[in-house]
Amino acid sequence: MRKLFVILLVVFLSVSALASIKVGAILPMTGGVAAFGQMIWQGVELANELFPEVLGEKIEIVLLDNNSDKVQAVNTARRAIEQEGVVAIIGQVISSNTIAGGTVAEENGVAMVSPSSTNPLVTQDKKYVSRVCFSDPFQGVAAALLAFNNMGAENVAVFVDVEQDYAVGFANYFKETALELGGSVFYEYYKSGDQDFTAQVSDAISKGAGAFFIPGYYQEIALIAIQARQLGFYEPIIAGDGAAVPETIEIGGEAVNGLYFTTHYDSGSPAITENAKLFVEAYTAKYGEAPGTFTALGFDTYLVVRDAIERAGSTDREAIAKAVRQTKDYPAVTGIITIDENGDAIKSVTIVKIENGKFVYDTTINP
Amino acid sequence: MDPKTLLQNFVNGLSLGSLYALIAIGYTMVYGILRLINFAHGDIFMMAVYFALFFVTLAQLPWYLAAILAIACAGLLGFTVDRIAYKPIRNAPRISALITAIGVSFFLESLAVVVFSGIPRSFRTIFPQLLNEMIIIGGEMEVKYGREVIVGGIRFPVISLITLIVAAIALVFLWWFIFRTKVGMAMRAVSLDIQTTSLMGVNVDRVIGMTFALGSALAGIGGILWAIRYPQVWPYMGFIPGMKAFVAAVFGGIGSVPGAVLGGLILGITEVMMVGIMPGAAGYRDAFAFFILIIVLSIKPSGLLGRPEIVKV
Numbered sequence: 071m072r073k074l075f076v077i078l079l080v081v082f083l084s085v086s087a088l089a090s091i092k093v094g095a096i097l098p099m100t101g102g103v104a105a106f107g108q109m110i111w112q113g114v115e116l117a118n119e120l121f122p123e124v125l126g127e128k129i130e131i132v133l134l135d136n137n138s139d140k141v142q143a144v145n146t147a148r149r150a151i152e153q154e155g156v157v158a159i160i161g162q163v164i165s166s167n168t169i170a171g172g173t174v175a176e177e178n179g180v181a182m183v184s185p186s187s188t189n190p191l192v193t194q195d196k197k198y199v200s201r202v203c204f205s206d207p208f209q210g211v212a213a214a215l216l217a218f219n220n221m222g223a224e225n226v227a228v229f230v231d232v233e234q235d236y237a238v239g240f241a242n243y244f245k246e247t248a249l250e251l252g253g254s255v256f257y258e259y260y261k262s263g264d265q266d267f268t269a270q271v272s273d274a275i276s277k278g279a280g281a282f283f284i285p286g287y288y289q290e291i292a293l294i295a296i297q298a299r300q301l302g303f304y305e306p307i308i309a310g311d312g313a314a315v316p317e318t319i320e321i322g323g324e325a326v327n328g329l330y331f332t333t334h335y336d337s338g339s340p341a342i343t344e345n346a347k348l349f350v351e352a353y354t355a356k357y358g359e360a361p362g363t364f365t366a367l368g369f370d371t372y373l374v375v376r377d378a379i380e381r382a383g384s385t386d387r388e389a390i391a392k393a394v395r396q397t398k399d400y401p402a403v404t405g406i407i408t409i410d411e412n413g414d415a416i417k418s419v420t421i422v423k424i425e426n427g428k429f430v431y432d433t434t435i436n437p
Numbered sequence: 438m439d440p441k442t443l444l445q446n447f448v449n450g451l452s453l454g455s456l457y458a459l460i461a462i463g464y465t466m467v468y469g470i471l472r473l474i475n476f477a478h479g480d481i482f483m484m485a486v487y488f489a490l491f492f493v494t495l496a497q498l499p500w501y502l503a504a505i506l507a508i509a510c511a512g513l514l515g516f517t518v519d520r521i522a523y524k525p526i527r528n529a530p531r532i533s534a535l536i537t538a539i540g541v542s543f544f545l546e547s548l549a550v551v552v553f554s555g556i557p558r559s560f561r562t563i564f565p566q567l568l569n570e571m572i573i574i575g576g577e578m579e580v581k582y583g584r585e586v587i588v589g590g591i592r593f594p595v596i597s598l599i600t601l602i603v604a605a606i607a608l609v610f611l612w613w614f615i616f617r618t619k620v621g622m623a624m625r626a627v628s629l630d631i632q633t634t635s636l637m638g639v640n641v642d643r644v645i646g647m648t649f650a651l652g653s654a655l656a657g658i659g660g661i662l663w664a665i666r667y668p669q670v671w672p673y674m675g676f677i678p679g680m681k682a683f684v685a686a687v688f689g690g691i692g693s694v695p696g697a698v699l700g701g702l703i704l705g706i707t708e709v710m711m712v713g714i715m716p717g718a719a720g721y722r723d724a725f726a727f728f729i730l731i732i733v734l735s736i737k738p739s740g741l742l743g744r745p746e747i748v749k750v
Contacts, residue, residue: 100555101673108556232720259719263677265667268449269712270719276442289557289669296668300571301445301592304581320559321669328582 090130091385093375094150096161096171101138102262103287105315106163106364110185113361113368114160116352121372124379131372132156136167143167147174147182157385158183158378158394160371164287165189165236172199181391183375185367186334188311189239193413198391200413202370202402203334204437206236209310210243212332212419212435213283217244218251221306221330223281225254227274229294231286233262240285240310255283260290267294271301281305287312291329292322299325306330314363319427329424330432335366335404336422338431343401345373362429363404370402374409438713445591446713447706452597454705456663459604460682461689461697463655466611469692470628470648472531476538477518478656479679480545483672485511485657486560486664487553493563500564508657515653516646523649524642527631542679549672560668568596568665600662604698607655611694614651624648628692677723684730690743699741704729 097107134146168187175182231237258270309331353361378393397409421432492503576590615621689700
C-alpha cells in the first residue's frame, strides 16, 4: 500500500513537472543593484499573469537571486540549467553579471535573454546570449549628443565605476562621440559601493567641469549628485539607464532635480504597440502607479522568450535558442524588437528628466 | 592641486575621518577590554540605522526620540549578541571567538536582507534637512540657472561638525567612564585577567555585557550620523565602514580610545587626499587604507598610541 502510494506520488510529480515549461529568471533581488532586479521581476510576473501559457502548457518561472554578484551570477546560471532544468533563461541584469553568467549558458547551449545588459561584451562572440535592449555604443552616442548638443556643455567630467563593465564601456563610447563633437572629457574614478565622492567632486570642480556624466548605477548616481550640489556644483548632471529607478529620486532628493538620463522606455512616452497599452493598463491596475523602465524590460523579455518557445514549437533548448535569435519585428512594450545575428536589439533611446521628484519624458533619439 | 582644492580636500577628509573615528571608538573599546575583534560591529552599526529608519517611518516617532531609541536598541542588540554568541565560548581560544564574530556579522547581514529586503532605502527625509546644509567660508554670490547661489568657498557639512563634537564627547565620556567609575574599574580589571577578576567578586559576564552594550551603542551613534551624511540604507552598508574603523583602530593602537580617534581622522584625511592627488587611482582607495595599515604596523607594531605588548614568559 505504502509502495503504491510512493509510486503514485512519483508519477504525479513527474506528470505535474511535464505539464509546465520551466523558464529561469536570474535577477539581482538583493545586493547593490537589487532595485533593478525587483522591478524586472515585477514585469516578468505581470507578463506571466497575462500570458501564462505557451504550446498549451503553463510557463513556470524559476526565480534565482544572483545577489548582484559576479560569482553568484555563474552559480545561479549553473543551478538553473543543471538542477532546475530550465529551457531558457531570462537574465541577467547588469552587464558584469550577464558576461559572467553568459559563459555557462554558452557551454550548455541554453538561451539567456537579458532585459537590460547594455555592454557590447555581453553578446560579443556568443551564440546563446541575446538582449532585448539597445547596447552602449549607441547609448554612448545618445548621451554625448544630449550633453554636448542639447545642453551645450564643453568640458565634461565622467565618473567611471571601475568595477562595472557597463560603466567603463559606456564612458568610453561617450568619450568617442564627445571628441567627434569637438568637446573635451576627463575621467574621475570610483568603485561600486563607495559612499564618499567628495575628493572626486572637488577635483572635477577644480578642473572646470561644465557638466557631470555618471554612467553608473543609481546608488552612486544619487550620492554623487548630493555631494556635487553640496560642494557647490550647479551645472547639469547626466546619467544613463542606471538612473531609471525610483531609488535615484528617493535617495537623491533635491540634488537629482534637473538630472537628465538616457533610458529604454518611459511610461509617459507615446505608446507605439498594443502591448505597451496593455502593459501600462495592467500595471497601473495592479500597483496603482505608473510602471518603470526596468519593469517594462522584464515584461518584454518574458514576451520575447515566450514567443521564441512558441515559434520553436518544442521545449528543445537548442531550438528555442535559435528562435530567440530569429525574433523579428516583435511588437513589445519598449519598442519593436528585432534581434540581429549578434544577439542585439536595435532600439531607440529615450531621454528622461527628473523634475520636482518625478520622471518626465523628454525626447526619443532614434538610431 | 591648487591650494583651494587642497584645503577643501583636507576638510572633506576631516568630515569622512570624523565618522571613522566615532565608529573606531566602539571597536577599540571592545578590543581593549576583551581582546576580541568584534567583526559584527559594522553590522550593529547597520541595524541601528534601520531601527532609526523604522522608528521614524513606521512608528512615526520624532527624529530625536527615534535616534535615542535606536541607539538604545543597538546597545541591547550588542548585549544580546554577547549573551548568545560570545558568552558560551568565553574560555575557548581567542580564535574561536574571532570566527564566531565573523559568523555573527554574516548572520546579521543576512537577517537584514530577509527582514528589511535588499533594496537600498533612503534616509534623506528622516532627519532635519538642516543637518545636511553646508557651512561655507568664502565664496561669492552669483546667479546660476535662475537661482542665487554661492559659488566657490570652502565647504563643510553641518553634520560633520556635529560628528566631530560627538566624537570628542564620546572620548571624554569613555575616559571618565573607564577611569572614574566602578564599572570602568571592573572593565579594566577584566582586560588584565578575567579569571582573577571573577575571583575578586566581580560579575564578569555583566561587565563584559556592559562593554558590548556601550560599544554597540557607540556603533549605533556612528551609524546614524553616517546615514545622515550618506543617506542610503542597505544591509551591507556596515561592511566597509566597519573595516575602515577596524583599520583606524589598529592604526591608532588597538585598545586605545584616543588612538582610535586619531587613527580615524588620519585615515579619512589620507584617503581623501590620496584620491585628490591621484584621481586615477581612486578605485583603489580601500586597498590604500590597508596599505597604510601594513606600513604603520611594520614600523610601529602596536599602532600610534598603543602600548607595546609585553610578552610574559
